Amino acid sequence: MRNCKYEECGNKVEGRIDRLFCSNYCKTAYHAKKNKESGKVYFKKKVDDVLRKNRKILAKYNIKSKATVRKEVLLNEGFNPRFFTHYYKTKAGDTYLFCYDQGFKEMRDNQRDKYLLVLWQPGMEKQVFG
Numbered sequence: 836m837r838n839c840k841y842e843e844c845g846n847k848v849e850g851r852i853d854r855l856f857c858s859n860y861c862k863t864a865y866h867a868k869k870n871k872e873s874g875k876v877y878f879k880k881k882v883d884d885v886l887r888k889n890r891k892i893l894a895k896y897n898i899k900s901k902a903t904v905r906k907e908v909l910l911n912e913g914f915n916p917r918f919f920t921h922y923y924k925t926k927a928g929d930t931y932l933f934c935y936d937q938g939f940k941e942m943r944d945n946q947r948d949k950y951l952l953v954l955w956q957p958g959m960e961k962q963v964f965g
C-alpha cells in the first residue's frame with residue numbers, strides 16, 4: 836500500500852491506484868503547504884531581483900567611484916531605495932546604504948533631491964562583517 840502524499844500524515848492510501856491522498860483534508864493541506872512554499876520562493880526572488888537591479892542602476896551612474904545624481908534620474912530607471920543589502924556609518928555620522936558594492940546616501944540641506952554615490956571600500960569590511 837502507498838503512503839499518503841501529504842508527508843505529515845503518514846496514513847496509507849486505500850482504493851484506486853491514482854488516489855494520492857488518504858483524505859480530502861490531506862489533499863487540501865498538501866496544496867496549501869505547496870502554495871505557501873512557492874510564495875516564499877517567489878518573494879525571495881522578487882527581493883533578489885530588486886537588489887540586483889538597484890546595483891546595476893547605481894553602477895551605471897557611479898562612474899568615477901564617487902558621484903552625485905538626482906534622485907529622480909535613478910527612480911526613473913527603476914531604482915527602489917527601500918531595498919539595500921547593508922549600511923555603513925562613517926565617523927562623521929553619515930549612513931551609506933549599499934546594494935552589494937554600490938552605496939548611496941541622500942545629500943544634505945538644499946541638495947536633498949540628490950544622492951551621493953560611493954563604492955564599497957575594503958576598509959569598511961571590519962565594521963559590517965565584524
Ligand SMILES: [Zn+2]
Binds near residue numbers: 841845856
Ligand atoms: Zn493523509
